[in-house]
Amino acid sequence: MTRLPHEKGFHISWDQIHRDARALAWRLDGKGPIEGNWKAVVGITRGGLVPAMIMARELDIRTVDTISVKSYNHQARTEPHVIKPPQADIMGADGEGVLIVDDLVDTGRTLELVRTLYPKAHFATIYAKPMGVPMVDSYVTEVSQDTWIFFPWDMALQYVEPYRGTDA
Ligand SMILES: O=P(O)(O)OC[C@H]1O[C@H](OP(=O)(O)OP(=O)(O)O)[C@H](O)[C@@H]1O
Ligand code: HPA
Numbered sequence: 001m002t003r004l005p006h007e008k009g010f011h012i013s014w015d016q017i018h019r020d021a022r023a024l025a026w027r028l029d030g031k032g033p034i035e036g037n038w039k040a041v042v043g044i045t046r047g048g049l050v051p052a053m054i055m056a057r058e059l060d061i062r063t064v065d066t067i068s069v070k071s072y073n074h075q076a077r078t079e080p081h082v083i084k085p086p087q088a089d090i091m092g093a094d095g096e097g098v099l100i101v102d103d104l105v106d107t108g109r110t111l112e113l114v115r116t117l118y119p120k121a122h123f124a125t126i127y128a129k130p131m132g133v134p135m136v137d138s139y140v141t142e143v144s145q146d147t148w149i150f151f152p153w154d155m156a157l158q159y160v161e162p163y164r165g166t167d168a
């Protein structure tokens with residue numbers, strides 16, 4: 001599957017993703033299936049690791065694991081497959097009580113695969129595009145499908161020309 005052309009850019013600062021991940025954690029506090037508690041946070045590598053860490057810190061969850069999903073072969077999107085599963089005893093039979101976190105859901109293909117493995121886990125992302133919304137249980141901000149989200153780890157501070165230019 002190829003990506004749709006992206007007309008808009010949505011640039012996220014470190015401060016913004018920190019605030020959004022905190023907001024998501026606070027919303028999920030006390031909502032776990034075991035007396036309101038969550039038993040573990042699992043981040044989907046690599047983008048899910050930043051929000052997973054922030055949410056685990058806010059919710060005081062020390063059991064943190066990762067799942068690695070490969071969706072691309074160089075530039076081409078291929079059938080996603082798991083290249084590193086989380087620890088089996090953390091996930092149990094169906095993921096119940098586990099918060100699985102990613103930075104965003106776009107087409108939903110990544111979460112679709114992880115959901116088939118852990119159908120009772122709670123799936124949370126910071127950002128969501130419309131195609132992926134059916135795959136996610138909780139998210140903070142929806143952006144349109146033709147928007148590309150730029151995360152702070154993919155950007156750098158850079159000089160920009162003044163609005164009126166400098167060569168007048
Ligand atoms: O809903 P989808 O269309 O499956 O896309 C969403 C996934 O794509 C991005 O990860 P990517 O595969 O680019 O890898 P990365 O997290 O290692 O950067 C993003 O972090 C999600 O995991
Ligand atoms: O909008 C996006 N931004 C960054 N990575 C992504 N991976 C899928 N969609 C996106």
Ligand SMILES: [Mg+2]
Nearest residue numbers: 045046047048
């Ligand atoms: Mg990712």
